[in-house]
Amino acid sequence: MRALGHDTNRDPANAPHVVVVGGGLAGMAAALTCTDAGARVTLLEKRGRLGGLTWSFTHDGLVMDNGQHVFLRCCTAYLDFLDRIGSAGDVFLQPRLDVTVLRPRAGGQPQTAVLRRGPGRAPLHLAASLSRYSLVPPAQRALIGLAAIPLARLDLEDPALDNQTFEAWLARHFQGQEAIEALWDLICLPTVNLPAREASLAMAAKVFQTGLLTEAPAADIGWSRLPLGVLHGERGLSALRKAGATVHLGTAAEKVGSTPEGTFRIFTAAGDGGLQADAVVIALPHNLVEGVLPPEALRKGMRPSQLASSPIVNVHVHFDRQVMDLPFVAGLGTQAQWVFDRTAASGATRGQYLAVSVSAADSCAGVASEQLASETVASLGDLFPRARHAEVLGSFVTREQHATFRASPGSAVHRAPQRTLVPGLAVAGAWTSTGWPPTMESAIRSGRAAARAALVGAHQRAYMPLATGSRKPEDLSDTQEAE
Numbered sequence: 001m002r003a004l005g006h007d008t009n010r011d012p013a014n015a016p017h018v019v020v021v022g023g024g025l026a027g028m029a030a031a032l033t034c035t036d037a038g039a040r041v042t043l044l045e046k047r048g049r050l051g052g053l054t055w056s057f058t059h060d061g062l063v064m065d066n067g068q069h070v071f072l073r074c075c076t077a078y079l080d081f082l083d084r085i086g087s088a089g090d091v092f093l094q095p096r097l098d099v100t101v102l103r104p105r106a107g108g109q110p111q112t113a114v115l116r117r118g119p120g121r122a123p124l125h126l127a128a129s130l131s132r133y134s135l136v137p138p139a140q141r142a143l144i145g146l147a148a149i150p151l152a153r154l155d156l157e158d159p160a161l162d163n164q165t166f167e168a169w170l171a172r173h174f175q176g177q178e179a180i181e182a183l184w185d186l187i188c189l190p191t192v193n194l195p196a197r198e199a200s201l202a203m204a205a206k207v208f209q210t211g212l213l214t215e216a217p218a219a220d221i222g223w224s225r226l227p228l229g230v231l232h233g234e235r236g237l238s239a240l241r242k243a244g245a246t247v248h249l250g251t252a253a254e255k256v257g258s259t260p261e262g263t264f265r266i267f268t269a270a271g272d273g274g275l276q277a278d279a280v281v282i283a284l285p286h287n288l289v290e291g292v293l294p295p296e297a298l299r300k301g302m303r304p305s306q307l308a309s310s311p312i313v314n315v316h317v318h319f320d321r322q323v324m325d326l327p328f329v330a331g332l333g334t335q336a337q338w339v340f341d342r343t344a345a346s347g348a349t350r351g352q353y354l355a356v357s358v359s360a361a362d363s364c365a366g367v368a369s370e371q372l373a374s375e376t377v378a379s380l381g382d383l384f385p386r387a388r389h390a391e392v393l394g395s396f397v398t399r400e401q402h403a404t405f406r407a408s409p410g411s412a413v414h415r416a417p418q419r420t421l422v423p424g425l426a427v428a429g430a431w432t433s434t435g436w437p438p439t440m441e442s443a444i445r446s447g448r449a450a451a452r453a454a455l456v457g458a459h460q461r462a463y464m465p466l467a468t469g470s471r472k473p474e475d476l477s478d479t480q481e482a483e
């Protein structure tokens with residue numbers, strides 16, 4: 001992207017100054033988009049590290065992530081971001097979608113089925129695999145196409161999609177409970193972070209269209225070989241510093257306001273006069289953003305804080321021996337929804353360390369961590385017979401109460417476009433209006449779009465100063481900005 005409004009190649013001191021508030025993926029992507037456009041950038045992050053909801057810590061000698069994160073091949077903005085920060089070589093991406101799904105059976109080996117990408121074009125690339133997918137009864141398997149085909153044709157721009165749940169739509173398209181649980185929810189839960197009975201049809205349709213029904217390779221699954229704190233946080237910090245950005249860790253922004261000169265002032269807890277900026281990107285979570293934004297920034301009735309949160313819980317179990325032979329499996333009818341082998345990334349010198357991810361984990365609230373851990377160890381024994389005889393060297397539970405916003409019907413109205421009603425002031429975050437569910441891809445897309453909106457707004461303010469510093473709502477097309 002070209003620098004806006006100033007010839008920064010000649011005089012960097014004249015480049016617009018952009019302050020980015022929040023150093024999660026969205027904030028880092030926004031900051032790098034601005035530095036790459038020639039702007040001077042200052043990033044403020046409340047915590048002592050970058051990476052936001054993707055972070056790592058050490059427990060009992062193992063490096064653990066707060067929660068297992070995966071991405072799909074269709075997450076092109078995320079992959080570009082990894083490339084930009086020098087992390088592209090540290091993720092693994094399946095050459096072909098290949099998911100083993102296990103359902104426990106009393107006392108014996110679990111029932112096993114595989115979802116694998118075949119050679120055909122989408123959506124036929126999954127036809128062979130689905131025809132053998134024994135976790136859905138044959139009569140219901142025969143009906144899957146009656147939902148898949150109309151799902152592929154839904155118009156994602158139709159606001160009515162956000163008025164209903166995915167499950168209600170599936171039921172109208174001949175899908176029974178077994179098919180919903182064993183197939184549709186298998187994908188909906190980890191991507192939307194809600195089951196079909198609660199997920200907005202708009203979000204589920206986006207996932208299935210983009211991931212499974214349009215391009216055959218789109219749903220190949222990828223994950224980090226490194227702790228996320230390194231993959232995103234440390235690499236992001238050095239990329240930003242190399243690009244000339246100033247990063248203030250441990251610095252919380254309290255309020256952003258417009259100045260009479262048409263610039264912005266960002267106030268922090270330091271209590272001084274704050275930072276001056278030509279443009280601002282607020283990349284804060286949905287539940288915090290309204291506290292920092294000036295009230296005139298969002299359209300009347302748009303309340304990101306009204307987006308409830310959906311939690312994710314991870315149970316980390318270190319066995320004294322290898323109990324699972326695959327890099328990951330999905331579990332059905334068990335607490336162990338998705339199980340990942342994180343031994344190599346954790347630096348473990350013995351045994352096997354599994355991270356068990358539980359999406360939409362409302363039922364874990366109020367359950368003591370010891371109980372969650374022991375139930376999970378029992379669930380792992382149901383899935384992997386070797387685990388029944390293995391010693392547990394350690395276990396740990398991580399809970400993220402605000403892992404994502406709750407993408408249920410009616411949520412779209414509170415997902416703000418990145419461009420606010422104040423020129424030069426933009427919002428970013430996985431929760432903003434990207435058309436994607438709340439994922440890393442959504443965060444990166446939002447950050448890039450917010451950076452562009454902020455820079456364009458700064459340019460407008462510099463060359464077409466407004467008396468009030470804010471545009472009238474009718475001057476703006478309130479469209480989605482993220483590409």
Ligand SMILES: Cc1cc2nc3c(=O)[nH]c(=O)nc-3n(C[C@H](O)[C@H](O)[C@H](O)COP(=O)(O)OP(=O)(O)OC[C@H]3O[C@@H](n4cnc5c(N)ncnc54)[C@H](O)[C@@H]3O)c2cc1C
Nearest residue numbers: 022024025026046052053067069070252253429430439440
């Ligand atoms: C356990 C878990 C598992 C997940 N699994 C996946 C997955 O498999 N695939 C996937 O794509 N996505 C997954 N996600 C979602 C993904 O992590 C998020 O969508 C994404 O990281 C959000 O990034 P963000 O920058 O929008 O927000 P955040 O990461 O929340 O960043 C906001 C930043 O703002 C900072 N901040 C807050 N207040 C202030 C302030 N006043 N001043 C300055 N800074 C402030 C915060 O400290 C934080 O760093 C998962 C999330 C969790 C928690």
